[in-house]
Amino acid sequence: NAGVTQTPKFQVLKTGQSMTLQCAQDMNHNSMYWYRQDPGMGLRLIYYSASEGTTDKGEVPNGYNVSRLNKREFSLRLESAAPSQTSVYFCASSEAAASQETQYFGPGTRLLVL
Amino acid sequence: QKEVEQNSGPLSVPEGAIASLNCTYSDRGSQSFFWYRQYSGKSPELIMSIYSNGDKEDGRFTAQLNKASQYVSLLIRDSQPSDSATYLCAVNIAGYALNFGKGTSLLVTP
Numbered sequence: 001n002a003g004v005t006q007t008p009k010f011q012v013l014k015t016g017q018s019m020t021l022q023c024a025q026d027m028n029h030n031s032m033y034w035y036r037q038d039p040g041m042g043l044r045l046i047y048y049s050a051s052e053g054t055t056d057k058g059e060v061p062n063g064y065n066v067s068r069l070n071k072r073e074f075s076l077r078l079e080s081a082a083p084s085q086t087s088v089y090f091c092a093s094s095e096a097a098a099s100q101e102t103q104y105f106g107p108g109t110r111l112l113v114l
Numbered sequence: 115q116k117e118v119e120q121n122s123g124p125l126s127v128p129e130g131a132i133a134s135l136n137c138t139y140s141d142r143g144s145q146s147f148f149w150y151r152q153y154s155g156k157s158p159e160l161i162m163s164i165y166s167n168g169d170k171e172d173g174r175f176t177a178q179l180n181k182a183s184q185y186v187s188l189l190i191r192d193s194q195p196s197d198s199a200t201y202l203c204a205v206n207i208a209g210y211a212l213n214f215g216k217g218t219s220l221l222v223t224p
Binding site: 102 | 145148150156160165202206211214217
């Protein structure tokens, strides 16, 4: 039982390049989330998927797109990377998108945009 | 923007002492409260969750919630050097939304 896994662990991009961050969970959770963490800013929600087939914007969605590929997988795409997107990206999952549900985090992807 | 405020620290306590971490939140509609621990370079991991006013104890950890004062705290008894980490307070308003504080850095000195 691996929990939440993310690939890649680390990536360097040039401005304007695109990439997809992958996330998978094996806990049979319905809800999945993408956060970014920046120094002095805390964790901020980018997009979430309450259930398979649905996605919604979070606090900071600009410059990102997501795909809920199936119940297990939720990807985050940067179409044209910008230096402002340099951050650590965490994927999380929970049994449901409900107030008392614990969110479990993956190990993170560290992204540097030059 | 619904705020979750934490003192950034660092909070330094000697080994064996009680560490007290505090968090205030602005939205009175907040329903659930979580404390996550994050070691440097690692992902957040859940320490405690609390939903009702009062205290909730789990081993060396006690979470305290006071909805009237919009205040949630985490006490760590018998602090150990391995407790040195950043502690994130997260508040769930409704459904999916977890608002995180910026975290308090805790240093436990031998």
